[in-house]
Amino acid sequence: MANYRFFLDYLAHRLSAKTRHGVHSPFVYQLVDEVIYDFSPKPYEEEIERKRQALQKDMRIIKVTDYGAGSMMNNGKQKAVGTIAKNALKPKRVAQLIARLANRFTPATIIELGTCLGITTAYLAKAAPKASVITVEGCPETSAVARQTLDELGAPHITLKTGNFDNILPELIQQQEKIDFLFLDGNHRKEATLNYFYLCLPKVHAQSLLIFDDIYWSKGMKEAWQEIKNHPQVTLTIDLFFIGLVFFKKGQEKEHFKIRY
Numbered sequence: 215m216a217n218y219r220f221f222l223d224y225l226a227h228r229l230s231a232k233t234r235h236g237v238h239s240p241f242v243y244q245l246v247d248e249v250i251y252d253f254s255p256k257p258y259e260e261e262i263e264r265k266r267q268a269l270q271k272d273m274r275i276i277k278v279t280d281y282g283a284g285s286m287m288n289n290g291k292q293k294a295v296g297t298i299a300k301n302a303l304k305p306k307r308v309a310q311l312i313a314r315l316a317n318r319f320t321p322a323t324i325i326e327l328g329t330c331l332g333i334t335t336a337y338l339a340k341a342a343p344k345a346s347v348i349t350v351e352g353c354p355e356t357s358a359v360a361r362q363t364l365d366e367l368g369a370p371h372i373t374l375k376t377g378n379f380d381n382i383l384p385e386l387i388q389q390q391e392k393i394d395f396l397f398l399d400g401n402h403r404k405e406a407t408l409n410y411f412y413l414c415l416p417k418v419h420a421q422s423l424l425i426f427d428d429i430y431w432s433k434g435m436k437e438a439w440q441e442i443k444n445h446p447q448v449t450l451t452i453d454l455f456f457i458g459l460v461f462f463k464k465g466q467e468k469e470h471f472k473i474r475y
């Protein structure tokens with residue numbers, strides 16, 4: 215039933231979403247044209263995708279500690295790394311888009327909530343090599359595999375914190391002077407998502423970008439996305455169906471876009 219609803223939401227999005235044509239905001243038009251639809255190969259992509267393939271074949275069994283809403287595919291306690299790599303990671307197309315966004319906005323700091331095996335983390339670190347990347351993973355054994363992934367991909371400078379977002383995020387945000395770029399990819403529950411959003415708000419600025427994953431995943435996530443869009447500090451959102459982009463740009467009318475991706 216949940217899958218059926220998701221599919222209907224996807225169809226509705228495809229029908230109502232725009233491509234770059236029909237977008238009248240110069241900022242959004244440029245972003246769609248130069249970043250969202252920029253499918254030209256990037257130097258870091260091949261190596262990371264090779265690592266993803268290797269992880270998909272990885273037969274090691276690890277004990278999974280799940281602090282999140284789980285996923286539609288993964289619910290057991292003991293799992294093969296390969297099963298996690300096949301089911302829990304952002305597909306190449308979305309991971310590469312997130313990397314292009316990090317490259318475009320050159321954030322000084324990137325925070326990722328939901329490291330899993332480290333694939334999107336590697337993308338973020340390679341696409342924005344000057345950024346300081348902090349990533350958080352709740353499951354200790356998953357986090358250990360991510361550490362290996364990142365070391366092997368030559369991204370050892372990444373700060374990987376292991377623990378529940380609920381415990382780590384308040385202090386982590388307090389330590390930041392500002393939040394430039396945050397990717398939330400874990401604990402897809404309405405209350406948790408909103409809680410993390412509200413924790414970020416005091417530190418966002420006119421150039422901040424918050425990316426929310428799976429905004430159509432459940433009724434609760436759809437409600438969370440609506441509440442985020444309606445928040446007075448939010449001035450611009452771009453709904454790409456699988457992810458939602460949230461901007462806080464100053465001096466512009468509040469606008470919401472649905473873009474086909």
Ligand SMILES: C[S@@+](CC[C@H](N)C(=O)[O-])C[C@H]1O[C@@H](n2cnc3c(N)ncnc32)[C@H](O)[C@@H]1O
Binds near residue numbers: 279283304333353378
């Ligand atoms: C969808 S996966 C992340 C995938 C990763 N970003 C990628 O595409 O390469 C979500 C991860 O978030 C972690 N997670 C979920 N809820 C959490 C919580 N409350 N605290 C810490 N980690 C959590 C899960 O253990 C899982 O590994």
